[in-house]
Amino acid sequence: MSQGPIPKSWISAIHAYVPGKSTGADGRPLIKLSANENPLGTSPAALAARADAAGPHRYPDPDSKDLRRAIAEVHGLDPALVVMGTGSDELLNLAAQGYAGVGDEVLFPRYSFSVYDIAARRCGATPVVADDLDYGTDVDALLALVSERTRVVFIANPNNPTGSYLPKGELERLHAGLPGDVLLVIDQAYAEYVAPEDDDGGFALAKAHGNVLVTRTFSKIYGLAGERVGWGTGAAGIIDTLNRIRGPFNVTNNAQCHGDGGGRRP
Ligand SMILES: Cc1ncc(COP(=O)(O)O)c(C=O)c1O
Numbered sequence: 538m539s540q541g542p543i544p545k546s547w548i549s550a551i552h553a554y555v556p557g558k559s560t561g562a563d564g565r566p567l568i569k570l571s572a573n574e575n576p577l578g579t580s581p582a583a584l585a586a587r588a589d590a591a592g593p594h595r596y597p598d599p600d601s602k603d604l605r606r607a608i609a610e611v612h613g614l615d616p617a618l619v620v621m622g623t624g625s626d627e628l629l630n631l632a633a634q635g636y637a638g639v640g641d642e643v644l645f646p647r648y649s650f651s652v653y654d655i656a657a658r659r660c661g662a663t664p665v666v667a668d669d670l671d672y673g674t675d676v677d678a679l680l681a682l683v684s685e686r687t688r689v690v691f692i693a694n695p696n697n698p699t700g701s702y703l704p705k706g707e708l709e710r711l712h713a714g715l716p717g718d719v720l721l722v723i724d725q726a727y728a729e730y731v732a733p734e735d736d737d738g739g740f741a742l743a744k745a746h747g748n749v750l751v752t753r754t755f756s757k758i759y760g761l762a763g764e765r766v767g768w769g770t771g772a773a774g775i776i777d778t779l780n781r782i783r784g785p786f787n788v789t790n791n792a793q794c795h796g797d798g799g800g801r802r803p
Pocket residue numbers: 572623624625626627650693696697724726753754755756762765766767
């Protein structure tokens with residue numbers, strides 16, 4: 538028998554994502570605080586909206602139009618500049634895939650979200666890890682590693698797993714130091730845990746520049762991790778790129794449901 542198909546060398550080099558434990562030694566279910574599963578559960582209003590979702594026999598709206606409109610309204614964004622993902626994980630992977638490949642570099646700080654390394658390797662790019670500063674993001678260390686091959690920089694702000702946080706001025710300094718053709722991904726999975734006065738200015742950067750993608754998720758504070766719904770916003774060119782390569786029906790009927798009637802189809 539032949540040995541079968543041979544995976545790309547960069548795929549074989551990936552260490553698959555290691556999820557936290559969801560059951561204890563005695564078999565009891567655990568709330569995964571390491572993944573910030575919401576220990577309070579899901580809002581009853583979200584559960585009620587989900588009860589009205591279109592049936593599983595129907596394909597969901599491929600463009601998640603109602604949900605994008607609702608998100609845009611809440612955050613003062615242009616719905617055309619919002620892209621949906623199967624969790625923000627999908628968008629992080631698509632950001633790397635859309636802009637980096639073999640021979641390119643994807644840069645991120647040590648002790649940040651483990652998906653960045655996988656996202657880089659999935660598309661054949663080389664992950665480059667900048668030293669941390671006392672477990673936080675070191676802007677100077679990142680900028681020192683930017684090379685002609687750098688295509689994407691990932692920052693989790695606030696960061697997982699260290700909980701560190703880059704203030705607005707530092708994020709702006711990082712962006713200002715990057716060439717315009719390098720994509721800065723500001724992963725705001727935990728943005729809702731930051732006081733409004735400490736906003737890192739990610740949306741403003743994404744509105745003002747053509748090379749910034751901000752990603753958000755319903756998995757954490759909204760207690761909807763199981764529905765896999767994430768979103769991102771950035772310049773039209775970035776949103777167009779991600780829409781070209783995302784799954785065509787990547788947000789389920791349940792996940793598209795919201796209080797204003799979105800996702801309800803006969
Ligand atoms: C920093 C960070 N970004 C993104 C994600 C992905 O979240 P999801 O795919 O559920 O939206 C996580 C989840 O643990 C995270 O910690």
